Amino acid sequence: MNAANHNAVEVNKLEKRFGGFVAVNHISFDVARGEIFGFLGPNGAGKSTTIKMLCGIFTPSSGSGTVGGFDIIREQNKIKQNIGYMSQRFSLYDDLTVEENIEFYSGIYGVPASKKQQRENWVIEMAGLESFKNNLTRTLSAGFKQRLSLGCALLHEPKIIFLDEPTSGVDPIARKNFWNLIKQMASTGVTVFVTTHYMDDAENCDRLALIYKGTIIAMGTSGQLKAEVTTIIKPSLEDVFVSLIENYDKQEKQ
Numbered sequence: 364m365n366a367a368n369h370n371a372v373e374v375n376k377l378e379k380r381f382g383g384f385v386a387v388n389h390i391s392f393d394v395a396r397g398e399i400f401g402f403l404g405p406n407g408a409g410k411s412t413t414i415k416m417l418c419g420i421f422t423p424s425s426g427s428g429t430v431g432g433f434d435i436i437r438e439q440n441k442i443k444q445n446i447g448y449m450s451q452r453f454s455l456y457d458d459l460t461v462e463e464n465i466e467f468y469s470g471i472y473g474v475p476a477s478k479k480q481q482r483e484n485w486v487i488e489m490a491g492l493e494s495f496k497n498n499l500t501r502t503l504s505a506g507f508k509q510r511l512s513l514g515c516a517l518l519h520e521p522k523i524i525f526l527d528e529p530t531s532g533v534d535p536i537a538r539k540n541f542w543n544l545i546k547q548m549a550s551t552g553v554t555v556f557v558t559t560h561y562m563d564d565a566e567n568c569d570r571l572a573l574i575y576k577g578t579i580i581a582m583g584t585s586g587q588l589k590a591e592v593t594t595i596i597k598p599s600l601e602d603v604f605v606s607l608i609e610n611y612d613k614q615e616k617q
């Protein structure tokens with residue numbers, strides 16, 4: 364680690380271009396340790412691209428940042444050892460059983476032999492997969508796949524986790540359970556960076572950033588964002604989201 368007092372995530376003017384297309388346009392923000400930080404934005408806004416730069420999968424085109432005190436450009440391998448990442452398309456192996464997927468990820472994340480069994484049991488129990496241990500992963504419902512995928516990302520007890528649309532396609536009860544677990548982890552000091560399209564997920568976050576066309580167009584608590592929209596009485600987060608995007612588009616045209 365560099366400084367002892369670093370934020371969990373620090374990003375300064377981060378940019379990602381694919382050829383001539385700017386997917387993430389000079390964004391800057393910090394995430395405090397133990398914070399649940401929600402990253403919202405329409406399809407194609409740049410959420411997954413940002414997460415991939417923070418997780419050491421994509422190298423930024425310009426800008427700088429740290430995750431857990433490690434440099435996102437020079438220390439990508441250290442970052443990978445210290446974070447949990449749940450990708451948008453749960454990276455589980457469909458033709459492995461539940462138990463085999465857990466084994467596999469426990470090897471990838473280098474869970475020490477002394478802890479392996481205990482951590483693997485924790486995932487099974489946390490995900491409620493006791494009766495499905497030997498089932499092929501492809502036979503699981505979306506909700507169970509999500510829980511297994513989250514469990515695999517947490518096997519090595521990372522202090523910072525990145526969750527890319529972890530609740531898409533999951534029923535309200537499973538989402539509620541999921542958020543209970545996330546909040547419980549955050550209360551022990553784990554930092555959570557989560558993208559979502561669901562506004563009730565967003566209400567569970569300590570702070571939100573709204574990204575649109577690669578630019579962060581608003582950031583703050585859900586209360587602060589709601590206060591920005593003065594044209595609607597008691598706006599919902601969804602109203603806020605739509606209104607900020609419409610305003611951004613109007614200003615862009617001027």
Ligand SMILES: Nc1ncnc2c1ncn2[C@@H]1O[C@H](COP(=O)(O)OP(=O)(O)OP(=O)(O)O)[C@@H](O)[C@H]1O
Pocket residue numbers: 381386404405406407408409410411412413451
């Ligand atoms: N590897 C790539 N090569 C070229 N363009 C890419 C690549 N990855 C992403 N993009 C483009 O960058 C933009 C941002 O994509 P990104 O996946 O970050 O969006 P997102 O906010 O995660 O959207 P969604 O809500 O649909 O998951 C999109 O226009 C996408 O087509």
Ligand SMILES: [Mg+2]
Pocket residue numbers: 410411412451527
């Ligand atoms: Mg995405």
